[in-house]
Structure formats: C-alpha cells, structure tokens
Amino acid sequence: MISVEDARSRIFAGLRPMGDEIVALADGLGRVLAAPVVARLTQPPADVSAMDGYALRAADGVGGARLKLIGEAPAGRPFAGRVGPGEAVRIFTGSFVPEGADTILIQENADAADGFVTVRESPGQGQHIRRAGMDFAAGDVLLPAGRRLGAREIGLAAAGNHGWLRVHRRPRVAVLATGDEIALPGEDIRHGGIANANTPMLAAFIAAHGGEPVMLPPVPDDGAAIASAVDAARGADMLVTTGGASVGAHDLVLEGLSTEGFMLDFWKIAMRPGKPLLFGRVEAMPVLGLPGNPVSAFVCAVLFLGPALRVLAGGEAAAPQLEPARLGAALKPNDLREDYLRARLERDEAGWVAVPLPVQDSSMLRALAQAQALIRRPPYQEALAPGEMVEIIRLDD
Amino acid sequence: MISVEDARSRIFAGLRPMGDEIVALADGLGRVLAAPVVARLTQPPADVSAMDGYALRAADGVGGARLKLIGEAPAGRPFAGRVGPGEAVRIFTGSFVPEGADTILIQENADAADGFVTVRESPGQGQHIRRAGMDFAAGDVLLPAGRRLGAREIGLAAAGNHGWLRVHRRPRVAVLATGDEIALPGEDIRHGGIANANTPMLAAFIAAHGGEPVMLPPVPDDGAAIASAVDAARGADMLVTTGGASVGAHDLVLEGLSTEGFMLDFWKIAMRPGKPLLFGRVEAMPVLGLPGNPVSAFVCAVLFLGPALRVLAGGEAAAPQLEPARLGAALKPNDLREDYLRARLERDEAGWVAVPLPVQDSSMLRALAQAQALIRRPPYQEALAPGEMVEIIRLDD
Numbered sequence: 176m177i178s179v180e181d182a183r184s185r186i187f188a189g190l191r192p193m194g195d196e197i198v199a200l201a202d203g204l205g206r207v208l209a210a211p212v213v214a215r216l217t218q219p220p221a222d223v224s225a226m227d228g229y230a231l232r233a234a235d236g237v238g239g240a241r242l243k244l245i246g247e248a249p250a251g252r253p254f255a256g257r258v259g260p261g262e263a264v265r266i267f268t269g270s271f272v273p274e275g276a277d278t279i280l281i282q283e284n285a286d287a288a289d290g291f292v293t294v295r296e297s298p299g300q301g302q303h304i305r306r307a308g309m310d311f312a313a314g315d316v317l318l319p320a321g322r323r324l325g326a327r328e329i330g331l332a333a334a335g336n337h338g339w340l341r342v343h344r345r346p347r348v349a350v351l352a353t354g355d356e357i358a359l360p361g362e363d364i365r366h367g368g369i370a371n372a373n374t375p376m377l378a379a380f381i382a383a384h385g386g387e388p389v390m391l392p393p394v395p396d397d398g399a400a401i402a403s404a405v406d407a408a409r410g411a412d413m414l415v416t417t418g419g420a421s422v423g424a425h426d427l428v429l430e431g432l433s434t435e436g437f438m439l440d441f442w443k444i445a446m447r448p449g450k451p452l453l454f455g456r457v458e459a460m461p462v463l464g465l466p467g468n469p470v471s472a473f474v475c476a477v478l479f480l481g482p483a484l485r486v487l488a489g490g491e492a493a494a495p496q497l498e499p500a501r502l503g504a505a506l507k508p509n510d511l512r513e514d515y516l517r518a519r520l521e522r523d524e525a526g527w528v529a530v531p532l533p534v535q536d537s538s539m540l541r542a543l544a545q546a547q548a549l550i551r552r553p554p555y556q557e558a559l560a561p562g563e564m565v566e567i568i569r570l571d572d
Numbered sequence: 573m574i575s576v577e578d579a580r581s582r583i584f585a586g587l588r589p590m591g592d593e594i595v596a597l598a599d600g601l602g603r604v605l606a607a608p609v610v611a612r613l614t615q616p617p618a619d620v621s622a623m624d625g626y627a628l629r630a631a632d633g634v635g636g637a638r639l640k641l642i643g644e645a646p647a648g649r650p651f652a653g654r655v656g657p658g659e660a661v662r663i664f665t666g667s668f669v670p671e672g673a674d675t676i677l678i679q680e681n682a683d684a685a686d687g688f689v690t691v692r693e694s695p696g697q698g699q700h701i702r703r704a705g706m707d708f709a710a711g712d713v714l715l716p717a718g719r720r721l722g723a724r725e726i727g728l729a730a731a732g733n734h735g736w737l738r739v740h741r742r743p744r745v746a747v748l749a750t751g752d753e754i755a756l757p758g759e760d761i762r763h764g765g766i767a768n769a770n771t772p773m774l775a776a777f778i779a780a781h782g783g784e785p786v787m788l789p790p791v792p793d794d795g796a797a798i799a800s801a802v803d804a805a806r807g808a809d810m811l812v813t814t815g816g817a818s819v820g821a822h823d824l825v826l827e828g829l830s831t832e833g834f835m836l837d838f839w840k841i842a843m844r845p846g847k848p849l850l851f852g853r854v855e856a857m858p859v860l861g862l863p864g865n866p867v868s869a870f871v872c873a874v875l876f877l878g879p880a881l882r883v884l885a886g887g888e889a890a891a892p893q894l895e896p897a898r899l900g901a902a903l904k905p906n907d908l909r910e911d912y913l914r915a916r917l918e919r920d921e922a923g924w925v926a927v928p929l930p931v932q933d934s935s936m937l938r939a940l941a942q943a944q945a946l947i948r949r950p951p952y953q954e955a956l957a958p959g960e961m962v963e964i965i966r967l968d969d
Contacts, residue, residue: 200757201787204776216761219935249793251753253764269753269864271764311938318941326780326873327941327967330773330866334766334937338758356648356666360597361735364613367650367668369731376727379601383723390598396646467666469727476723499923524961526896526923538616540731541708544715544724564921570724 176445178554179478179513180494185440186454186483187492189461193344193412200333203324205385206342207489212318215336218310221253222272225303229285229292230254230276231263233300240294244287248273263292272304279303311335323385323490343489348386349411350377351404352393353419353428354467359393372469372540373417380476381415384484401431405457412487414460415480416453418467428464432457445554446513448537449475470537474515474549477568497551497566502559503530509556517546518567529567547571573842575951576875576910577891582837583851583880584889586858590741590809597730600721602782603739604886609715612733615707618650619669623700626682626689627651627673628660630697637691641684645670660689669701676700708732718887720782740886745783746808747774748801749790750816750825751864756790769866769937770814777873778812781881798828802854809884811857812877813850815864825861829854842951843910845934846872867934871912871946874965894948894963899956900927906953914943915964926964944968 177185195209224230231242242263248254250269258264258275265287266272266279277300284296311317317335318328324340332340350373357371358364371393378388389411394400396419408414419428429442432455439455442464446452448471453464463480465472477495486492503521517539518529529550532542548567559565574582592606621627632639639660645651647666655661655672662684663669663676674697681693708714714732715725721737729737747770754768755761768790775785786808791797793816805811816825826839829852836852839861843849845868850861860877862869874892883889900918914936915926926947929939945964956962 201772201775204779216767218766218937220764220766225933225935249752251751251764251793269766305933305935309933310936315938317938324776326773326777327870327937329776330769330870331937331941333757333772334769334866336757336761336767338756354648355646359735360730360733364733367617367648369615369617369666370613370733372727372731375598375730376723378598379721379726380723382601396648469731473724473727499919499921522896524896536622536702536706538622538702539707540615540724540728541712541714544728 176443176450177441179444179446182441182444182452182454183479183482183494186463186479187486189440189454189456190483190486192489193346193487195341196344197339198342200329200338200340203329203332203340203342204326206324206340207385208318208320208322208324208340209343209489210341211316211320212332212335212337212340214311214313214315214317217308217312218334219269219305219307221307223305224266224268224270224272224279225305226279226281227267228279228281228303229263230258230266230272230279232258232260232276233278233298235261236278236280236294236298238294238297241291242294244290244292277301321490346386346412346484346487347389348381348413348415348484349389349391349408350374350381351391351408351414351416353396353401353416354393355395357393373467373472376469376473377415377417377465377476377480380473380480381484384481385488386484396427398427398430398434401428402434405432405435409457409460411460413483414457414462416462416464417472429453432462437462445511446515448515450512452479468537469540470543473543477549477570478515495568497568498527499564500527500529500548500567501525502550502561502563502565503528504561506531506552506559508558509552509554511554513554514552516550516552517542518548518550519545520547520569527567529565573840573847574838576841576843579838579841579849579851580876580879580891583860583876584883586837586851586853587880587883589886590743590884592738593741594736595739597726597735597737600726600729600737600739601723603721603737604782605715605717605719605721605737606740606886607738608713608717609729609732609734609737611708611710611712611714614705614709615731616666616702616704618704620702621663621665621667621669621676621700622702623676623678624664625676625678625700626660627655627663627670627676629655629657629673630675630695632658633675633677633691633695635691635694638688639691641687641689674698720887743783743809743881743884744786745778745810745812745881746786746788746805747771747778748788748805748811748813750793750798750813751790752792754790770864770869773866773870774812774814774873774877777870777877778881781878782885783881793824795824795827795831798825799831802829802832806854806857808857810880811854811859813859813861814869826850829859834859842908843875843912845912847909849876865934866937867940870940874946874967875912892965894965895924896961897924897926897945897964898922899947899958899960899962900925901958903928903949903956905955906949906951908951910951911949913947913949914940915945915947916942917944917966924964926962
C-alpha cells in the first residue's frame, strides 16, 4: 500500500497535457490556456476621465472661475481640438482627456449655463484622470498559460482585443463500470441487482472538471468481457474503471486489463474509503481503477481523478485545495490509513466548523450527497477534541 | 439610492422560476430539480455483506470451528439455499447475506481448504452486515426540488433507479452592451475605441450560472438604437444591459427602454463599485442594467445577476455566500456606500487572510482577474486593523 501523496505523484508522472486547439473567445469558459494571452492594445488607450464633468487646465480650475465650453468629448469620440486657457470641454467617464487639459472638474462641483461652466470646488492637477496603460499596456501578459478561464479571464482577454484563444483540448475520458449486479438506471433490476450509480456520477464529475466523458456500457465481473471493453476504449485519453478490484482472491479488472497489455504502476493505497485504487496504462492510455463502491469511487475521484483531469486539460499538477476548519465533534485516533470523513459545514464568527456525519459507512451514498466537505485525517493522527483545527476539502462547488 | 439588500429583494420579487422539462440523467449536471427525486428501490435491497469472507451462523463462529462450504454468493448472484448449522457460504462485498446466516467471517480471519473453512477469530452476531435500506428505502426523498445537480446528486438519483430527471429549463438571457466606444474583440478598433469586454464576460458568467446567453450585437449610445435592440431581445427570459446608465445628464439605456414600455423598479444603489444599477421589466421580461465599466459590471453580476440566475433556474433566492476571513491590511472608515474590495487570499493556520489589492480603481480589469475574493464592507463601517474579521465572497470557483 502506498500513500495518497505518492499515488497522486505517480498518477501525475503518468499523464501528459492534451495538445492545443483554438476556440472562439466566447466558447472559452472552463478551458485552460495553452499559451499566454498578451495584450494587443493599451488600456486605457490614452489618458481618460474617471468621472463625468469638465476637462480643463488645472491652472484655470480655481473656485469661482468661469470657463468657456468649447465642445464635448463623449466616450469613443475624442475632442479633436485643444483646451486653452479659460476653456473647458464637457467630458464623460472613459472619454479621452483632450490635449491641453490636465484635470477633470466633476459635474457635482460645477455649474454650467449659457456655454460657460463655473468652478465651485477647485480640482487638483491630474484629478480624476486615469493614465494611459493604467490597467495594462500592449505587450503585457494578461493571463499565463495554464490558467483556467472563468468569466473574468474571458473579459480580460476580450479587453486585450482577442477574439480567439489557444487552449488545451478537452480530454476524452472513458468510464467503465464492472459488476454482475449493476443495471442501467431506470431499467428493470433483477433480484440481487442494483442500479449503476458510478457511470453517470463519474461522467458528470469528468464533465465538471473539463473532460468529455464517454460512458462505456457496464460489463459483468468477467475477465474476457472486461478485456473486450478495455480494447473498445482504446483511443480515449484516459480510462476510468470502477469495481472488480477487491473481488475475493483475484482482481478481475486487473485480469481483464492484463489481457490488453496493461502496465501496472500501483494497486492499493493506504486510505479510507478507497483502498483498492489502481493505476497504470494500456499502451499510451492511462488507466485509473476506482473502487466499485460509489462513495469510495467519488472520494477517490476527488483525490485523484479531479487532479488528473486538471493535468490532462493543461492545468497545474496539484492536490485538491485543503482549507482550515475547526472540528465540530470528537474523533478517535486514526490508524495507518489516511481517512476522509464526510462532514457538513457550519459557520460561526471565526470560520468554518466541520461536523463529521454520524455514519461514515462507505455505502451511504445519500450521506455523501448531503456532505459539504471531506475532513482529511493523516495516518496515525491522534484523537481530536471538538474545536481543534482540521483540514477539509470542500465539496459544495 | 437603495441598499444592496433591498435591491436584491426587489430583483427576486420580479423573477419567476422557469418551467419544467425532462433531461436524461446523464445530462443533468448543473441543472436544478423541479421535483423531488424519490427512491424507486431500497438500497441495499437486502442485508448485504460489507466485506469479502464467509456467511455463517454466529453460533457456529467460534475460534477453531471447521465449517462446511456449501456454495458461493458473488455480488449480484444471491445464494439460493440456506446456511444451516456447521455450514458457511463464500461471500463478497455487496452480496446478499444468505438465509440462515447472521454474521460475516472476514477472509483475513479464516482459513479455507478442501471445501471447509476454519474460524480463526470469532465474529460477533451481525458483524459486517449492512442492513437492507441502510442507505435509503423505496419512497424516501433522496433529493429535494430546488437542488442543483452535481456529480453526487446524479449518482444518488441513479442509485434510486432514475433514468430521467425533471428539472427547470435554463433561462435564456440576452446581453446588450451599449457605448459608442466599444468594438468587438479582435476587430479593428478606431481611435477612441476599446474592445468590448462586457458581452463575452457576462455571457460566460451566465453560462457558468446555468443560463443560456444570447450575445446581442453591441449598440452605440443612442436611444433609438437601444430601443431597437431591446425590442429584438423580447422573448428572452431576462435582458442584461451594460453601460449608458451614467452618461452625463440623461440615461440612454433608460431612454431606450422607455420607448419599449419599460416599467422601472429601481435605479442606483448605494454600493461601490457599481452605483448605477437598474432593474425593471419590459412586459414580462425582467431587465437588469449593469454599469458599463467591466469591473463594476462583474461585481454587480456577482451580487445580483448570479442570484437572479439561480432563482430563474429554479434554485433558492439567496445572496452570494459570505465567508469569514481575517483582514491582511488596514482599511479606512467606509462611507455610505457598501463597498466590495478586490482582494487576494492567503492561508495560515487559523484560516483565510484577505489582502485588499493595492489599487481598487474600478477600471482595473487585470486586477479583478487576479483577485480571489471580494471583501464586503457595510456602509459606514469603522476603520479596520489587520487581523480583524471581515466577510468575503470567494471568486476562485
């Protein structure tokens, strides 16, 4: 049995980021940049007004002064002339400051009538002017390669005048559930059977993490059937299996994979829930074998599949983010396996309180769906009292 | 000027959740349930083994006892017979416990040879048996209406034997940017112009919050052009405009909307960045007017558009989640406007530390993209010292 951290490092070592493609800016949501986004223009492009008001020379902006209005500078239509002594130009937020002017008198501090504006309160030099390039200059790196694109990143790339983005392709990830007992959800379930939760759950997980799921038809606990399904998965960027990894004396997924030339990297890790985790490759295709139990499969997906998808999609090789929380109940000492307890979160003045769910049995899918976090317990962690600090992974995204 | 909270309440009051549709279970990611998901079966369907081992009568499970192996119960294929005195059945995780047996001897505590199994360590009665219905029983509500579907919810609905889900339709939200200065990203930008960040940014925001964006072509600062675009947006479930709301003396978006029979609910709120926020309706279509500045537009989207999309999509009417953090720098007293400072987050032993970015100018889109949180400052909040508690909204999802 290897540790969670070792397992993750070995998975990372076995993955390569997907190649590049271009997408229209508006289709970039959730994608990962394959190249930096470099500003194609300077923002603001010139000195601009930060307020609605009047552009004038600071030397003229003394209380009571009456300045001649010589024109307007609406946003997008710069004033063509020059502001001379005793003159002012009506200006709006975002408008270019006309030549000659070096301050903005905001409209709240001005009285305009009959083609003149009277200064009520004197603006300092440079007041309410945003300098050219204050946000960024042409040639600046706005977003680094590897950044996942949210709404703000798309807005920033747009502001930098990009209509297309170079991103990593989405990894196509095949999901293969194994088990004699599983039936497709909604279909008739024979005596002794259960509905297949893993395939749709993991497909949704893969989609939520930037991958394109391929739901392979589930196969029974039979080495030949598994081998045939693995063969059919060839060409996927990754294969995820569930089940079969702790069925009695021999491992059926391992048997089926071996027929297809599987190179095993590791099998079994020191964690709970989810001991029988398997990783290796069939030719170039990485294979991650998750436990058959949906709760264990989901926890292992959070710890290993999510980070793996991130690397495939071109992002950083990193563990899920751990956050501090206080414990809401006492916990006994932990054993040699790293433990991930399902917990709900409560908030108080000082931060988050993580309360372990009363039943931690790994068959409780309903409890998993109610959990808001996993509490991570390192191997051999001592008993903990309520109020002590723990590390959590939040699930409520 | 009304408060942020009042503005949000009035927006919520003006919205109705979308009607229902059905989606295949596997397409449910991110959708919101329009009806509860009720379990169609009991899970586990019968008493099942929690481990690989042997099913037997607890009375027979004494150290050194030698029991006759009368068969196997693989998962999905229940043993048809009955376990009598002196007998045992080979069993696997998830298999139905055969009639007559009332405990599981785990394989690590057993020696099997020649059709017999010898007990090495005595199991207690009921040991390693998961009872029928331990996770849920047929008829139980697994997921309530209004729940947004993530991978776990889809797994749970699958386990409850649902192949279809009843969800709210996605709201179709039209985005209309106004401004003489804006050009489409990637196209030539004339003197005085800038690239349109708001339309693609808000479209991505809408998609990320479960809506279907419609990117209307931007229009110049012209009441008639705006009116015509508003008319073209009819039939959308919501219209979001940007800009035009503080252009000099008159509001051009308001003018354009009025031509189309706009019923104003409110205009201008006591917050920073983002004072000129507008809400109302054109016939049945709610209209949310955001500021033209992309930073202000984004912050207002977080505070108002995200919650509005959630309500339209069938979810809860709620403000964005506030979380506690400690402040990483001193802050001066706040004025009458609720303030949302862009901040980066650092982690220490006790939790999150929110460090306001040095420049808070609302034109800094690059800084916005680097921020990980917004620090909320209520109106008239006193000066704060480093280390004091503040409330944040996290942006790094």
